[in-house]
Amino acid sequence: MPFYNRVLPIFAALVVVTCTSASADSTIAVRTAGCCSNTAPEQASVCFIGSNGSAPVIAVKTENGFGKLQAALGSYLVSIADAGRAVPYVVGPITVDGKQAVSVDLPARWLYEADGMVEGPMFTEQGQTFVATAGELDRVSLKASPGTYNIIVRKDGPAGVQVGSQATLSIGDTGWGTAQWKPGDVALETGQAYYIGIKSTSAKEYRVFLHSTGDIYPGGCAYFGGVPEPGSDLCLLISLQSDDAIRSPVLYTMNDGGWVLHTNGVYFQARSSNVRAICTRMKLKDAPKSMDAVVRVSRLEMSGSLTRIGKDKVCKCIASADGDHIVTALYGADEIPVEPGKTYFAEIIPKGEGLPQDAAKAPKRDLLVSIYGEKTPGMTPTIAAMRVIGAERTSVKVSWQGSKDCGVKISYGLTPYTLANVIDVPKGTQEADIHPISPGLTFYFKLTASTEAGGVFETPVYVTRTLDINSKPVADPPLPHVPEAGLTPLAVMDRMIQPPLPQVISVADVALANSGFEDGLTGWEVNGSRIAVSSAAHSGKSALGWDLSFSGAVDKSAGTDIISRKVKVTPGKLYMLSAYIYTDHQGGTSPDLFVRLICDPKGGTDFIGHNSTQDFRTGGRWLRFAKLWKAESDTITVGAAFSRSISSGKMLALVDDVRLEEVREPKPAWWKIGK
Template sequence: MKTQGHFRFSIPALALLSVIPGQTLAAGALKGRVLDADTGRGVSRVAVSAFMHGRSTAIVSRGESDGSYLLADLPAGRYAVCLPAGETYRPVCVPDVEVPADGTTVLNLKVTRSLLIDGDSWVQPYPSFAQSFVTTGLGITTVGVKGFGPGRRVTIQVLGGEGTAGQKIGPPRTTAPVGGEGSEQVCWSGGEVPTRPGQVLTLQMSAQPGEKWVPGLAGRGDVYAGGSAWFHDSPRPDSDLGVMICEDNGGLRTDYAVGGGWRTWRVRAVGQTFTALSRSITFASAVLSGVYGPPVYVRFSIHENGPGGRQIGPSKVVAVGEDAAVAWGPDEVPVESGKTYYLHIESLGGDVLLAAVQAGSYAGGRAFFDAVAADDWELCAVVAGEITDADFARLVGRNGDAVEILNPSFESEMEGWKLDGPCGAAVRCDGGVAPMWGARMFGWTNADKGEGSRSFVYQPIRVEKGRRYRFSGSVYTDHEGGRSSDVKVRLTVLPAGGTQWRDNEYIETSQWYATEGQWRRGSVEFAAAADVVTVGFELEQRWNLLSSSLYVDGAYLECVGAR
C-alpha cells in the first residue's frame, strides 16, 4: 500500500513488530534529501529504504524531484538506511540511524563518485580509446562509459601508469552494448583492481575485434587536470573521455560487485559466493525482475561458505526491481576479511523471478541457481560493508607506522577523549549529517544559538620524543546564513603535551577547514617535544546562524620520520 509517499512491505510471516493487544506503538519519522555531494543539488526519484535492526521488513520512500524523501510512521528504534547505486554514483548505506518516538530524524544522504567527466561530445570511431586518471581509494569498483552511434560491447582494462603501454591490473570487464548516447557500467569487487590513493592509472576501452566505437568526450576539451585521453594509441592531451569512476575511498568497502549483465535466469532462489573484504556486511543489492502477476518479494541473507551454510544475522525483505537493495545494522552481519561467504536471495512465496547474470568473470566465487552451482556465471549484485581497521590505515595513512589512538571514530562515545568547551558530543546521525566512518562522530548542529562556541576534543598519546608524526582526521562543516568561515574546524597538536590549546606558542595546527557540506581529510605534521603529546580537533562557531554544523571523525596518528 502507498501512504504519504512511502511504501511499507507488509509480509504477514515477517511482521515488523510484535504488538501486544491494546498497546499503541509510538511512531517517529525519517526525512531528508538525497544530494549530490559535489554539486549540492538534489537527486530525483531515488528509492530510500529503511530496515529496523533485528527485523526483516523494508519501508521504502521514492524521493521527490528535488531529492526530498519522507518515511513516516516508523516505530521508534534504530535503522539501517540505504539507497542503491545510480548511473553516476556509488551506493549509500548509513547502518545506524535512531528514530525517536513521536519525533523526526533528519538524514541527508549524499551520493559520491571519484571522477565524473560529462561526455557531451564525440569523435570519429576508433578500435580503442583510453583515459588516464589519479586514484583516491583502495580499489576501483565501477566504471561507466557513454557511447554514440551503433551499440558496441566495450572491454575495459585498467593499466598501470600513464598511457596504453602499462601493465594490466585486475581482470577486464565487458559492457552491454553501448551507443545511441546511452551509458553502461562495469563493476569489480574492491579487491580485484587494487589501488592506493594518488596512483596514476589508465582505463583502456576497446571495441570487440574487428569493430570500432564512438565514446563520449568532454566538449570543452581538457577539463580534467589529473589525466588525458588516447585515441587508439595516440595521446590527446587536450581531450578527456566522458567516464565515471567509483572507488572504495570511504567507510563502505565493496566485498563483491558484478554489473552490466545482459542475460537473465529464471529462478526461485539465486546466490553468489564471494570473498569478504569488510568487517561487517551492511549493504546488498541485485538486479531482479518479476515474470508476471503481482509484485514478488525476496529475502536477502548472508551465509557462511555457500548454500546451506550457517546464516549470519537476520534476513532482509524487499520487492524485486532493478535496484532491489537491503541494509543491515553495523553489528548484525559480522564477517572476517579473507573468508568465503554466500549471498542468498529467495522468493518468499515461491514465485519465479528473473535474476540478471553475467558470464563468469569473478575469480573469488560463483553463482548458484536454485542451489545448483553455475561455474560459468556470476550474479549481477553488490555486497558491501564497513571498512576494516587495516584498510582504514591503508586509505588515510601515508606509509608511516601507526600509533594507537583510543576510540578514533567515537564508536565508544567519548571513551579516551576529553572535551574543553561548551558544545559537542559523540553522536550518531545528527542535524542531517551521517558519520564518515562507522556509526558515530563528534560535533554539533545548532539552530539560532551557540554564538562564540569554541571546543577542543582531545586525548594525550604516548610517542617517542624527537620523532616526526602526522595527525589526520575527517572534518565537516555546513551552515545556513553567514559565511563559510563562520563555522570552521582545524586539527591541533600540542607537541609537548598539556592543554594550552588556545596559546599559539604551544601548538601546531592544520589550516582552518570550512568544507561547505562535505567531509574532507585534514592533517598536521609535527615533531614530538615530549614522550606524551596531545592531539585533537578544534571546532569554532562564531555566530548564531539559522543552522551551524561542525563534526569530526576518523582520527589517525602515524610516525613519518626518524629523530
C-alpha cells in the same frame, strides 16, 4: 549536437534505509546528491525503510532526489543503491527521537562526475587518466555511442603496464554502459596515475561525451586516439573500492556479467570482517507486480552444511525499467560477522501473491549480487540531521547527529568550489560555530567525518547566510529551495566553472591586432553569415560571435560559423591559444549551442580532430579556455568556431580577448600526472 543537462540521466539512485523500530512516530527525510554537481538525480529515486530482523521493509518513491516518510522512533541505517551500482555508503545508526524530522544527505560515490555534457570527437580508441584515491577499481560507467567496448587499465598512460584483466562494456540506446571487474582484480596504489583505455570491438570510430567546460576534474585528462587532451575529460564515471566498502567475490557465476542463473542464492568468499550491504538484481519469470524478498546469510561448514548467521532481512522489491527486481539489505556493523577467506551463502527468497510460502519451493531465479563489508567493523562514520540551529551577524551555529568517536572537519568558503577555511571539531562534539564572517554574508560549507580505522564520510555542500548588520534575516536573494522545512539548503553546483589552464611558462606574446574586437571584424576572416559584433563583451565594448534571436516555429537547421586569422610564428615552437568564451540560451526548445577554439598548425583550414578543442558550453558565464599546439610551419591559422544543432529563442555564443603566446612546458609536462 545534443546537450544533456546532467551526467546521470539513467542512474536513478535507490536510497536504502533500515531501522530498529520503537513506539512513537517521526519523520525521516532523505536527499541524494551528485558527487560533484551537488544536484539531485533527474529520475525519481526510492527510499526503503525497515527494521533489523524480520519486520517488513517499506519502499517510498522520491521526487528530485528527495524522499520523506513517517518512521517509528529508533535507529536507522541508510545507503544509496543507484542504478549505476557505484560502491555504496552504508551509514548509521542514526536516531529518530520524535522531537524533529531527521535528514540524511548522501552523495553518490563516483570519483568523477560531469555536468552539461557535450559530444566529443570520433576515434577508434579513447581513454581517461585519473589518480587513485583508494586501493581498488570496482567499476566504470561510460557515456558513448552504442556498441561494445573493451576496457583496459594501465599505469600512467596508454603505453603503461596493464593492471588487472580486460573488461567488456556494452552500450545500448540509453547511451550508458557499465563495466565491473571481479573483486581484487584491479589493485591500485593510492596517489598513482592510471589510464583507462576504451576500444571498440568493431574497430570502428565511436563518439564519447565530455564535460561541457573541459578539464574540470583535477589529476586526469582525456586521450583521443592515444594523444593526451589536457583540456578535456571523458564522461567516464569511476567507482573505487575502499576499506569501508569491500566487495566480496560471488562464486560460480555463469557469465562475465556476474549473474548466477537458475538458483535460489549465491555463494561468496568473504574479503571483509562483516557484511554491511547485499545489493541484488533478480530476474524472476512471471513475478507478481508487488513482491518482497527475504535475504538470509549462512556460513558454509566443512561438512557442507549451512549455519545461519544473524536474522532474516525482509526487503521490498523495486522493479527496474528493464524488468529486474532490485533488492537491498543493510546490516549493522556487528550483525553479520564473517571471516575473510571463508565461504558463505546469501539466499534471496521472493515473496508475494502466487508464490509459495515455503522457501524451498520458491521458483528458481537469476541473481546478480554485490556484497559489501568493512575491513574493520564499525569503521564507517555517520553524519545526519545536519541543521543550522542559530545565526548571528558574524557567525552561524550548526549541529548534526552521528558517530561520536570520530573527528569532524567543517570546511567553508565564499563559493561552493573553494572551501579553504577549516574548523576541527573535537571528538564527541556534535555542534560548532562557523566564524568569523561578515553580516549578511552568504557562504558555503560541508562536513567531513573520519574514524581512526580509516573510514570517511563527506556531506554534500550546504549554503546558508548570517544575519544583517541589524541582526535581521536577509531574504534577498533567496537561498535555494528546500523540499522540507528545517532542512539546510544544498548549494547549487552545476560544475560549469572556470577550468584550470595549462601550467606552462610563457616566453613571449604573439601580436594579434584587434584581439578584443574593438575594431569589429578588422583582421579576422569570417566564414559564415551570422557572425557579428556584440556589445555583450567580456572586456571593452565588443565581442564577436552570435547574438541571435528566433521567434515562432523552431528552425531545425544546424549551423557552424568560423572566425580565423593567419599568424606568423616559428616552426617547432609551442604555442598556447586562449580566449574568453560565453554561451547562453534563453527560451526556445534546445540549448544546443557551442564554441570551440581552433588552430591549424600548418597554416591551412583543417579545424577538426586534434586541431580543435572540444565544444564548450558555459551556461551564461565568461570562462577562459586554452589549448597548446606545436607550429609545423612559419604560419599557423587560429580562431574559433560557433555551432548549433537547432535554432530557437535567444542564442548568445561569443568570443573575446583572444591571446596567442609562445610557451614552454615544465619537465615533466604538466599533464603527466603521477610522475
